[in-house]
Amino acid sequence: MEISFATLAPVYEALISGEMSREEASDWAIKIDQEWDEGIHTVPPTIDESVLYDAFNILKAADFKNSPTEYFHPLEDFIDHYNEHVKPQLG
Numbered sequence: 255m256e257i258s259f260a261t262l263a264p265v266y267e268a269l270i271s272g273e274m275s276r277e278e279a280s281d282w283a284i285k286i287d288q289e290w291d292e293g294i295h296t297v298p299p300t301i302d303e304s305v306l307y308d309a310f311n312i313l314k315a316a317d318f319k320n321s322p323t324e325y326f327h328p329l330e331d332f333i334d335h336y337n338e339h340v341k342p343q344l345g
Contacts, residue, residue, distance in 0.1 A: 259343035283313035
């Protein structure tokens with residue numbers, strides 16, 4: 255399966271809207287990243303893999319916490335990353 259920003263966008267949108275938990279988003283991103291490493295997924299040659307990889311890394315860290323009540327990435331980080339890096343790639 256080819257992965258792209260269109261693959262990531264619905265997960266970012268669900269996380270931002272609260273339809274998906276941080277743990278679900280992180281688990282999804284970790285699974286896709288592992289499958290990417292195993293060669294199950296490919297990236298179209300028109301996509302900058304480093305930018306796509308960064309977008310996955312942010313999602314993989316969605317459930318990281320600084321303390322029992324504080325997340326490492328506030329929700330604004332996901333909103334900003336989506337608006338600055340994911341949404342512009344959707345064409």
